[in-house]
Amino acid sequence: MLQALDMYWHEDCLKCGCCDCRLGEVGSTLYTKANLILCKRDYLRLFGATGYCAACSKVIPAFEMVMRAKSNVYHLECFACQQCNHRFCVGDRFYLCDNKILCEYDYEERLVFASMAYNASSLAHIRRQVSNLQVCPRPKTA
Template sequence: MVNPGSSSQPPPVTAGSLSWKRCAGCGGKIADRFLLYAMDSYWHSRCLKCSCCQAQLGDIGTSCYTKSGMILCRNDYIRTLVGGAFNSARRPRKNGVIRSPASRLFGNSGACSACGQSIPASELVMRAQGNVYHLKCFTCSTCRNRLVPGDRFHYINGSLFCEHDRPTALINGHLNSLQSNPLLPDQKVC
């Protein structure tokens, strides 16, 4: 795999360098017959995936892209460049789960739904039910852990909850307000 714009090549293999390599994705030893080298690191072929669509990048081409710490396939990298064209409310549903985009460019200036501070048009954001968040503000309302692409989350009465804290949210405080409002379906980031 080659990261466009990066001139780094894998280090030459010498008799002294034939030790096990550690995967940058899972941290495990790479004992596979094939390994990938991208972003100055070694990867299992199953671990080097697009942060958005989860495609195994070794299977779909010889290039990968990075943007704001995310590893992306060509298609999702291009989508982040055009930005703003994705609205989670309009994304197709699969088995009752809304497939919302991972971090996307906001597309126009506005305010974060969590902190109220402005978001520049060029900044990557997370979206849920028409609300827009800074990446750092897209967190579970209970445990404050950041929700990242691939995490399942629940959007209940304007609050985000990780998969672990949803039952707690239903029992503590949010249950009364949910009795009059139907529960929105589970959502998954990217």
């Protein structure tokens, strides 16, 4: 027996009004609207809000799994560095910069170039160092 909506139900009788799945088998929550008893997927499909992916600008259905970065929402396959397209794995650091997600390497590279742009003398110093580099011959092996 299952208890839902202040009533008791046989496991075979408590079903989604759309897909007819047994609600006791798909989780511990159910949704009701307009006198319908629904599973989560059908509720979101019928009444959930859709959104748009911050990377590709295509529609994300309400029932689809997503990744979020602050207020931005992404398809799982779109959650990648928007500079080098590196797909993020669990535990990877990412940065939201100018409303784009970046991997750690591209974010740090952007910071270096930004600091050089603000400090022209350091850029000139780096150019002098690079131009003074000498190529050292490889040691000969016997």
